[in-house]
Amino acid sequence: MHKTLICYTLRKKSQSARTKLHRELYGYKDISNHGKYTYKRKGLIHKTKSKKIIDSVILTTPKNAPQIIKTLKKHKARTYTFNILPEDK
Numbered sequence: 001m002h003k004t005l006i007c008y009t010l011r012k013k014s015q016s017a018r019t020k021l022h023r024e025l026y027g028y029k030d031i032s033n034h035g036k037y038t039y040k041r042k043g044l045i046h047k048t049k050s051k052k053i054i055d056s057v058i059l060t061t062p063k064n065a066p067q068i069i070k071t072l073k074k075h076k077a078r079t080y081t082f083n084i085l086p087e088d089k
Contacts, residue, residue, distance in 0.1 A: 003084040004065040006058045008077040021075040025068075026052065044071055059084075 010018050027043030045052060048067060050060035060068055065081065072079050 001086060002062055004060050004062050005053075005082040005084055006060065006065060006068055006072070007080040007082075008056050008058075008072050010056070010075075010077050013076070017075065021072070021077065024071060024075075025058075044068060 010021065023041075023043065025043050025045050027041050027046055030039040030041050031037070032039070044050075044067065045058065048060060048064040050058055050064060050068065053059050058068060062083070069079055069081065
C-alpha cells in the first residue's frame, strides 16, 4: 500500500503559533470547570488515521495527504512531501 511521508518545519514561528498548529494536528486535553470535567479533543492526525513518526514527520495515505498539507500551509509551515512505495518481494 502506498503511503505519503510529510515533513514540515516551523522555523522562525512563535511558540503560540506552534502550539496552535500542534493542537489542530495532534489534539489536546480540554479541562473545564476547574478540573471537574476533562475532554479529549481529537486532532487531524487521529481523524485521518495517520501516524506521527517523530517530531515534524507524519505518515499518511495519499488520499489524506492534501488535507494535512492544507492545514500545515494555513499555519505557514514549510512542507516536504515524499511518496513511499512498498517493497517488491
